[in-house]
Amino acid sequence: MDYGEELTAYGDFIKGTCNLMCPVNERKLRERERLLHPLERLEHPVSDVSNIIHTKRNLRRNGNYLADPNKIVKSFSRSAAGHKMPSPSDLRPFPALDMTVSYLIREIACNNIHTAGWVDRYNFVTDRLRAVRQDMVIQNLPSVDCIKLLKPMVKFHVFAAYWLCESPINVFDPKINSSFLQECIKRLLNMYDIIRKTANRDDSVFIPVTVDFNQAKKQLVYKGEYCNEEHLICALYLILNLGNAEALNQGIARLRFYGGCCQSCIESQAFEVSIASWHGNYNKVCKLIRNLSPLLGMAAAINLPSIRRHALIVMSTAYNNKTLKFPIDVLEETLMWNNQNQVVQDCKYYGVVVEKTEDTKLYARFQKETFNLHVKQLPPFRLQWLDKTLSDVALAKILADHC
Numbered sequence: 001m002d003y004g005e006e007l008t009a010y011g012d013f014i015k016g017t018c019n020l021m022c023p024v025n026e027r028k029l030r031e032r033e034r035l036l037h038p039l040e041r042l043e044h045p046v047s048d049v050s051n052i053i054h055t056k057r058n059l060r061r062n063g064n065y066l067a068d069p070n071k072i073v074k075s076f077s078r079s080a081a082g083h084k085m086p087s088p089s090d091l092r093p094f095p096a097l098d099m100t101v102s103y104l105i106r107e108i109a110c111n112n113i114h115t116a117g118w119v120d121r122y123n124f125v126t127d128r129l130r131a132v133r134q135d136m137v138i139q140n141l142p143s144v145d146c147i148k149l150l151k152p153m154v155k156f157h158v159f160a161a162y163w164l165c166e167s168p169i170n171v172f173d174p175k176i177n178s179s180f181l182q183e184c185i186k187r188l189l190n191m192y193d194i195i196r197k198t199a200n201r202d203d204s205v206f207i208p209v210t211v212d213f214n215q216a217k218k219q220l221v222y223k224g225e226y227c228n229e230e231h232l233i234c235a236l237y238l239i240l241n242l243g244n245a246e247a248l249n250q251g252i253a254r255l256r257f258y259g260g261c262c263q264s265c266i267e268s269q270a271f272e273v274s275i276a277s278w279h280g281n282y283n284k285v286c287k288l289i290r291n292l293s294p295l296l297g298m299a300a301a302i303n304l305p306s307i308r309r310h311a312l313i314v315m316s317t318a319y320n321n322k323t324l325k326f327p328i329d330v331l332e333e334t335l336m337w338n339n340q341n342q343v344v345q346d347c348k349y350y351g352v353v354v355e356k357t358e359d360t361k362l363y364a365r366f367q368k369e370t371f372n373l374h375v376k377q378l379p380p381f382r383l384q385w386l387d388k389t390l391s392d393v394a395l396a397k398i399l400a401d402h403c
Contacts, residue, residue, distance in 0.1 A: 013138075013139055013140045014085060014086070014087075014088050014091060014138060014139060015088055015091070015093065015139055016088055016089075016090075016091030016092045016093045016096070016135060016139055017088045017089050017091070017093070018088075018089055018090060018091060018092045018093075018096060019092070019093070019095070019096050020069070020092075020096065021072065021073045021074065021092070021096065021099065021100045021103065022067075022072040022073050022074045023074060023089065023090045023092075025089070025090065026074060026075070026090070027067050027069070027072055030067065030072075030075070031065055031066060031067050034065045035075075036065055036066075036067055036072070037124050038120075039071060039108060039121070039124055040067055040068060040071050040072040040073065041065065041066065041067065041068060041071075042066040042067060042068040043068065073100060073103070073104065073128040073131070074092065074100075074128065074131045074135075075127055075128065075131055076127050076128070076130040076131040076134060077131075085138070086138065091135050091138060091139060092132075092135050093139070094141055094145045094149075097132050097135060097136060097141075097145075097149055098145075098148060098149065100128070100132055101129070101132055101149055101152055101153070102152075102400070104125045104128055104129060105125075105152045105156060105396075105399050105400050106396055106400050108121050108124060108125050109121060109122070109125050109156055109159075109395075109399065110392055110395045110396040110399060110400070111392055112392070113163065113390070113391075113392060113395055118163070119164060119167060119171055119172060122160050122164065122172070125156065126157075126160075126177075126180065129153050129156070129180075130180070132149060132153075133149075133150075133153070133183075133184075136149055143191040143192075143194045143195050143198075144195070146187070146188075146191045147188060147191045147192065147195070147229075150184050150187060150188040150191070151188065151229060151233065152399055152400060153180075153184045154181065154184045154185045154188060154233060154236065155295060155398065155399045156399055157177055157180050157181035157184060158181060158236060158240075158295060158298055158299050159295070159298060159395065159398070159399060160172075160177055161174060161177050161178065161181065161298070161299075161302050162298035162299070162301050162302060162380075162382065162386075163298075163382070163390075164177075165301075165302065165379060165380045165381060165382060166379075166381050166382060174379075181240070182240075185233060185236065185237055185240070188233055189233065189234065189237060192230050192233070192234075231266050231267040232266055232267075232295075234250075234251070234254060234267045234270075235266045235267045235269065235270035235271075235296055236270075236295070236296065236299055237250075238251055238267070238270040238271055238273070238274045239270050239273060239274065239292075239296050239299040239300050239303070240299050240302070240303075241274070242273065242274050242277040242278075242285075242300070242303045242306075242307075243274055243277035243278040244274070245278070247274065248271070248274055248275060248278060251267070251270075251271045251274065252271075254267065255267070255268065255271065266293070266296070269288070269291070269292065269296075270292075270296060272288060273285055273288045273289060273292070273300065276288060277303075277307065280310065280314065282307050282308075282310060282311040282314070282334075282335065283311075283334060285307055286307070286334060286335055286336050289301075289304075289336070290336075294386065294389050294390065294394070294398055295398050297383075297386050298386065301380055301382070301383050301386065302380050303380075304335075304336060304380055305377050305378045305379060305380050306377060307335070308335045308337075308346065308378075309350065309377055309378070311334075311335055312346075312347070312350055312352060312366075312371070313371060313373070315366050316352065316366045316367065316368050316370075316371040317368050318366075319366040320366060320367055320368040321366075322365075322367070324365070324366070325355070325357075325363035325364070325365055326363060326364045326365075326366060327361065327362075327363055327364075328340050328343050328344065328347075328354065328361075328362035328363060328364055329361075329362075331343050331347075331364060336383060338381070338383065338384045340362060342381070343362075343364075344362065346378060347364050349372075349375065349378060350371055350372055350375065351370045351371045351372035352364050352365070352366060352367075352370070352371065353365040353367065353370065
């Protein structure tokens with residue numbers, strides 16, 4: 001069947017027929033062009049006697065550039081002018097995409113997170129997840145399927161933004177990761193809206209005849225299968241956009257839709273943090289962050305530099321006195337620094353004078369005229385109390401399971 005016949009057979013939208021994580025044609029091409037990632041290479045050649053000669057010949061010609069069929073994953077490729085649409089045999093249907101996402105998160109992303117080489121795993125997973133989204137969009141998959149694929153992607157990029165926040169820019173670019181995160185979470189929220197609107201229609205909702213009616217109805221129930229997970233994603237959106245008016249308006253509309261707190265209350269907690277940030281109540285924001293789940297805590301940690309900078313600006317005006325001193329240890333506890341050295345460095349960076357008294361205690365002396373408003377905001381850093389909760393096993397639960 002040629003390309004035109006495949007399009008005719010599968011309708012207006014192309015439907016993938018590749019049940020592997022990587023199409024065979026791409027695997028052969030990348031083996032030939034030596035484009036395999038180390039995580040995709042065959043570590044132990046097959047032991048089948050009939051394949052020994054063939055395998056040795058390939059190893060001599062290509063070195064270790066043989067793909068492991070169980071590990072190679074379709075890579076992302078940009079669409080270019082003049083290129084035809086991909087063939088169905090090069091696209092993966094939902095079951096294959098679901099299998100791919102599960103493999104990338106559980107087997108790749110959730111392993112060796114405490115090693116320096118995890119950033120290579122991040123780059124690998126990020127590229128392959130982009131390819132998953134590309135296949136998903138080309139095939140115009142149903143909202144229910146898109147939701148299942150996008151949820152772990154959002155969690156993965158939140159974790160990466162936190163875990164790699166101290167890495168140099170040539171190793172990890174937070175802006176690129178943020179763009180992927182916002183793309184995924186906004187698309188996911190849109191899918192939830194589609195599910196809600198479909199569920200609110202009358203009984204004339206179209207149900208495909210090939211799908212069991214009860215199962216289809218279950219997929220359309222807004223406050224059923226996706227309630228808790230949807231609240232988690234909406235809570236993440238609020239925390240990632242602390243104090244943002246648009247995000248708060250969406251949160252208000254959703255809380256009104258529920259008539260108050262939702263079943264899990266996780267979104268209402270995030271809304272409280274965001275509204276406190278909008279009011280500029282940095283003390284309350286930091287207190288509430290400590291009570292959030294690990295995933296939401298990681299999302300909040302990304303915004304802590306902005307919260308700290310705003311707090312120091314406010315304090316430079318409120319405590320603008322030449323004789324007034326503010327204890328550094330109180331600042332450390334209030335604004336969630338890891339130690340006093342970090343407090344001192346950040347204060348000096350913004351122009352806040354730090355003094356040591358005879359009792360060897362450190363104090364900040366806030367003066368409005370000395371605060372430097374023109375320096376760039378400091379980057380985030382990881383929180384020690386939050387890192388203690390993270391391990392390979394704990395991360396697998398956070399990213400792959402319900403949080």
